[in-house]
Every structure is written in C-alpha cells, then in structure tokens.
Amino acid sequence: MSTQAGAAIAETAKAVPPRTRKPFRLGVGRWGLGVYSILAFTFLLIPIVYTIVFSFNQVRRSNIVWRGFTLDNWINICEQPEVCEAFGNSILVAVISTLLATTLGTAMAIALVRYRFRFRSATTLLLFLPMATPEVVLGAGLAAQFLTAGVSKGIVTIILAHTMFCISFVVVTVRARVASLDPAIEEAGRDLYASPAQVFWRITFPLLLPGIIAAALLSFALSFDDFIITNFNSGAAVTFPKYVYTAATRGIPAQANVIASAVFLVAIIGVVIAQVSAGIRRKRLAKVS
Amino acid sequence: MAFGAFATATPVAEPAVRRRSPIALFLLLPGAAYLTLFFLVPFVSLILTSFQTPREFGDIGQYDYAFKWENYVTVVQTYWEHIIRSFGYAAAATVLALLFAYPLAYFIGVKLRRFPLWQALALTLVIAPFFISFLLRTLAWKQILSDEGPVVTILNALTILPEGAHITQTAGSVIFGLTYNFIPFMVLPIYTSLERLDLRYVEAGGDLYASPATTFLKVTLPLSLPGVVSGTLLTFIPAAGDYINASTSFLGSPETAMIGNVIEANFLQLQNYPAAAALSIILMGVILILVAAYVKRAGTEDLL
Numbered sequence: 001m002s003t004q005a006g007a008a009i010a011e012t013a014k015a016v017p018p019r020t021r022k023p024f025r026l027g028v029g030r031w032g033l034g035v036y037s038i039l040a041f042t043f044l045l046i047p048i049v050y051t052i053v054f055s056f057n058q059v060r061r062s063n064i065v066w067r068g069f070t071l072d073n074w075i076n077i078c079e080q081p082e083v084c085e086a087f088g089n090s091i092l093v094a095v096i097s098t099l100l101a102t103t104l105g106t107a108m109a110i111a112l113v114r115y116r117f118r119f120r121s122a123t124t125l126l127l128f129l130p131m132a133t134p135e136v137v138l139g140a141g142l143a144a145q146f147l148t149a150g151v152s153k154g155i156v157t158i159i160l161a162h163t164m165f166c167i168s169f170v171v172v173t174v175r176a177r178v179a180s181l182d183p184a185i186e187e188a189g190r191d192l193y194a195s196p197a198q199v200f201w202r203i204t205f206p207l208l209l210p211g212i213i214a215a216a217l218l219s220f221a222l223s224f225d226d227f228i229i230t231n232f233n234s235g236a237a238v239t240f241p242k243y244v245y246t247a248a249t250r251g252i253p254a255q256a257n258v259i260a261s262a263v264f265l266v267a268i269i270g271v272v273i274a275q276v277s278a279g280i281r282r283k284r285l286a287k288v289s
Numbered sequence: 290m291a292f293g294a295f296a297t298a299t300p301v302a303e304p305a306v307r308r309r310s311p312i313a314l315f316l317l318l319p320g321a322a323y324l325t326l327f328f329l330v331p332f333v334s335l336i337l338t339s340f341q342t343p344r345e346f347g348d349i350g351q352y353d354y355a356f357k358w359e360n361y362v363t364v365v366q367t368y369w370e371h372i373i374r375s376f377g378y379a380a381a382a383t384v385l386a387l388l389f390a391y392p393l394a395y396f397i398g399v400k401l402r403r404f405p406l407w408q409a410l411a412l413t414l415v416i417a418p419f420f421i422s423f424l425l426r427t428l429a430w431k432q433i434l435s436d437e438g439p440v441v442t443i444l445n446a447l448t449i450l451p452e453g454a455h456i457t458q459t460a461g462s463v464i465f466g467l468t469y470n471f472i473p474f475m476v477l478p479i480y481t482s483l484e485r486l487d488l489r490y491v492e493a494g495g496d497l498y499a500s501p502a503t504t505f506l507k508v509t510l511p512l513s514l515p516g517v518v519s520g521t522l523l524t525f526i527p528a529a530g531d532y533i534n535a536s537t538s539f540l541g542s543p544e545t546a547m548i549g550n551v552i553e554a555n556f557l558q559l560q561n562y563p564a565a566a567a568l569s570i571i572l573m574g575v576i577l578i579l580v581a582a583y584v585k586r587a588g589t590e591d592l593l
Contacts, residue, residue: 047429115313134530141331
C-alpha cells in the first residue's frame with residue numbers, strides 16, 4: 001500500500017467519528033437463518049411424512065394408531081372400491097377441465113398481450129375477480145344458478161365449475177410467456193410466406209408450450225385437490241377430496257393415504273427431475289458461452 | 290396483478306405494437322363468455338337468491354323471488370359471531386404465516402441466490418404440501434395434535450398442559466391449521482420480490498452506517514412490500530372463506546365454526562338458500578372492502 005493511500009485512509013478514519021455502539025446484531029449469528037429454514041422445511045413436511053407413513057399401517061377399523069408395517073394397502077389399493085372410484089372421478093374431472101381451461105385461457109392470454117380491443121379493463125377484471133373470490137362464494141353462486149336453472153348436479157357440473165376457476169390461473173401463467181415472446185420471430189415467418197396457421201402452429205405454439213404446460217399442470221393440481229367448490233356442485237358424484245371429507249367422520253381407510261402418497265411422489269419426482277435437468281442445461285450453456 | 294407473483298419471472302420482449310383485429314374477438318370471446326356464464330351470472334343469481342322469500346305453503350327448500358332485504362338483518366343477527374370469528378381467525382393466520390414465511394423467503398431468495406439448483410429444490414419443498422391432498426394433510430395435523438397424539442403426550446409428560454386440556458377443537462388449532470395450509474401462498478410472492486432485490490442497496494445501507502435492523506426496515510422491507518401485500522391477500526382471502534380447518538371432523542368444534550361452515554350448513558343441509566346466499570354476499574363484500582382499503586394503504590395500487 002502506498003503511503004499516500006495509507007494517509008488518505010487514516011484521514012477518513014479520523015474524519016468519521018468512531019462508533020460508540022456496535023451495530024445491532026441478532027445473537028443467532030450467521031447460521032441462524034439457515035437453521036431456522038431447515039426447521040421450517042421440516043415443519044412443512046411433517047403432515048406429508050405422516051400421511052405417507054400411515055399408508056403402510058396395518059389397519060383394523062381406523063387408521064389412527066400405528067399397528068405395524070405392511071405393504072397390503074399398496075398392493076390392494078382397490079380393496080375399498082369407493083376410494084378407487086372417487087380417484088377415477090377426480091382424474092376424469094381434472095383432465096377434462098384442464099383441457100377446457102387451458103384452451104380457453106391460452107387464447108385469452110394471447111389476445112390480452114397481442115391485440116387492442118375495447119373492454120380491456122373489463123376483461124382483466126373478469127379474470128381477476130374469480131381469483132379474489134373465496135371458494136365458498138364461487139361454489140354457492142354456481143350451485144344457486146344450477147338450482148335456479150334446474151340442472152341436476154353431477155360430474156358435468158363439477159367439470160363446469162372447475163374449468164371456471166382454472167381459466168384465470170391459466171391466463172396469468174401463459175400471459176407471462178406470451179409477453180416474453182419476441183414478435184420478430186413470427187414476423188420472419190410471415191416474411192417467408194408462411195400462412196397464419198403455419199405461423200401459429202410452427203412458431204408461436206411451440207414457443208408458448210412451456211408456459212402452456214405449466215398452466216395445464218397448475219390447473220390439474222387445482223382441480224384435483226379442490227374440495228369446497230366441488231362440495232357445492234357435485235350432487236351424488238364423489239371425487240377424491242369429497243370422499244376423504246365424508247369418510248373423515250367415520251375413519252379414513254389407509255388406501256386413501258396410499259393414493260395421496262402415490263400422487264405426491266409422482267408429482268415431486270417429476271418436479272425434481274425437471275429442475276435438475278434444467279440445472280444441468282444451465283450449466284452447459286454457461287460453459288459454452 | 291397481485292397474482293402475477295406466481296408466474297415465473299421471464300424477460301419481457303420488446304412490447305409489440307398492439308393491433309386491432311377480428312382475431313382478438315375470436316380469441317377472447319369463448320373464454321369471456323364462459324366466465325360470464327359460470328362466474329358473473331352465478332354471482333347475480335346469488336344476489337337474487339339472497340333476497341328470496343319462502344314459498345307460501347311450499348316445502349322446505351322452495352323459495353320465490355322477492356326483495357326480502359330482511360334476510361341480511363336476520364343472518365347478521367344470527368351469525369354475527371361467526372362473521373367476526375372468520376375475519377379474526379383469518380387475520381391471525383395471515384400474521385402468523387407472514388412471520389413464519391418472511392425469513393424463509395429471505396433465505397431462499399437472497400441467501401440461496403448463488404446456488405440456483407438448491408434454490409429450486411427449496412422452492413419445491415415449500416410447494417410440496419400442495420402435492421398432497423389438502424384434506425389429508427389437515428387430518429394428519431388433527432391426529433398429530435389429538436389427545437392421544439405425540440404432542441399432547443409429551444406436553445402432558447412435562448406437565449405443561451393443564452389437566453384435561455385439548456389442542457384440537459380449539460380456536461388455536463383452527464388458526465394453526467389455517468396458517469399451515471396457506472404458508473406456501475405467503476412464501477412464494479415474498480420470495481419473488483426478494484429474489485429481484487438488488488443487494489447493492491442493502492450494502493449501501495451498511496456503508497451509510499445503518500444498523501442491520503435499520504437497513505432491513507428502511508431498505509429490504511419496503512422493496513419486498515409488493516410480495517408481502519400479494520402474500521397477505523393470497524392467505525387472508527381463502528382463509529376467511531375456509532371451512533375445512535374449522536369443521537368438527539377436522540381441527541375445529543361447533544364453537545369455532547366460521548362463516549364458511551355456516552354457508553355450507555345452510556346451503557347443503559338446511560336448504561336455507563337465501564341465508565347462505567346473503568352470508569356469501571356479506572363475506573364477499575367485506576373482503577372487497579378490506580382488500581381495497583389495504584391495497585390503498587399499502588400504496589401498491591398498481592398491484593391489481
């Protein structure tokens with residue numbers, strides 16, 4: 001260090017009065033936040049681990065007390081036929097409402113980003129309100145309408161209801177993707193004499209696909225786990241959450257835990273694989289550039 | 290939009306010149322029509338139902354259209370406790386979830402920033418509860434906290450818990466359940482805000498001799514406010530209308546019944562549709578007023 005610089009530093013040190021008090025510090029120190037986060041993650045996982053562990057329980061009448069390890073529940077999933085039937089209904093409802101909501105929502109997202117039209121703010125409000133409305137109100141409102149119209153409730157009304165509340169989430173998810181899309185790419189396609197349909201299916205759609213897939217997965221998850229709106233609009237039809245709700249009073253069979261655990265494991269493994277592969281891709285790109 | 294916080298942050302391309310085109314109508318109309326038919330019209334239908342009057346000499350569950358505004362007076366008189374309880378529980382759960390979520394979101398968004406893979410995995414852990422049935426995870430807590438469960442047994446062994454006291458079926462367990470179930474909704478938007486936080490601002494605070502506490506209050510917190518506002522709304526709104534946690538077969542008891550429980554009972558069991566509708570409209574109205582006031586106060590009007 002040159003003396004000049006040293007003198008300058010000494011000068012500044014003199015100019016600034018020494019601080020009388022050490023700055024306030026949390027006693028927990030550097031590792032406090034990390035330790036807290038690990039505890040917090042553990043807390044979040046407790047009921048998940050509990051549900052999975054009790055899917056291996058030797059059940060007699062109720063699945064509350066631990067009676068020992070068995071694989072029977074996993075092997076005979078459909079021993080309680082109502083559980084499997086409810087699960088099948090949930091999958092059916094989730095698939096159809098996801099397809100409907102993703103189609104309708106993607107179209108709306110493209111229109112919102114790309115086109116000018118009247119009633120833009122009214123449309124945005126129409127999309128925002130279902131997300132800001134508590135589920136009981138959505139459920140009771142639809143049920144009141146079906147009652148007035150004399151529609152008998154069942155699988156179809158559940159699908160209609162689920163599609164409704166999924167659309168807004170699809171629009172929000174896909175819109176971000178449309179906004180990040182460079183219109184010059186599509187223009188290049190048009191310049192090369194591609195028809196509008198070709199531009200859409202060869203360029204726009206593939207580029208939007210990650211957003212559309214994310215939206216579809218979100219819709220599926222929302223629909224699959226929905227109970228409140230379903231309860232108001234299902235009539236005699238039983239979905240998986242509705243089965244759990246009615247069974248809760250008399251005891252849930254371990255097969256319900258099996259189905260929930262299996263769904264959980266499939267979802268979490270899928271997400272982790274996607275993230276790890278994205279991480280690897282990121283690293284490779286970093287190396288190339 | 291408040292819920293935009295959920296969307297992944299993607300670089301926004303040059304905004305294209307928005308064109309007018311008949312294609313826009315073709316793209317918009319099906320979705321808008323669907324939402325009108327299955328969201329807007331039902332809402333109007335709910336308002337009309339709330340003014341209905343029982344049919345003369347009719348069966349239970351038969352009502353005629355009228356303008357019986359007294360329905361609102363009746364439900365408020367009968368259920369004012371449930372209404373206040375709902376908003377009280379929801380507010381308590383929102384505050385608890387915020388206190389729980391902020392440090393966690395800070396850890397993921399700031400401390401794990403240099404480790405993208407760990408960050409992604411930590412976010413997966415936060416949303417992991419969404420992948421297992423909402424009802425089953427609430428039931429799991431019921432059994433963990435039940436009188437025969439491990440928590441009560443340990444507390445009894447340490448003689449912390451008074452004789453004959455329960456954890457489940459109390460206001461505390463309902464608030465606990467609401468907090469647990471909506472924590473991910475709180476973490477994600479706060480994380481999104483903190484992830485974008487430029488750490489040089491925080492450094493500048495330290496350079497200017499602000500204590501870490503002052504830096505946090507004057508720099509970090511204000512910059513993460515949009516996330517906090519989104520998170521509290523995403524927690525408060527569903528919590529106020531929830532009736533799973535408060536129901537007797539889950540974490541509640543008849544004394545903890547919330548407005549959602551009353552709406553469900555009136556609609557699906559008692560077939561008192563006007564009362565259920567009036568309560569729904571009250572719930573919706575109070576939420577809209579509270580949200581508008583809150584968003585205005587937080588100074589993030591551009592959020593919506």
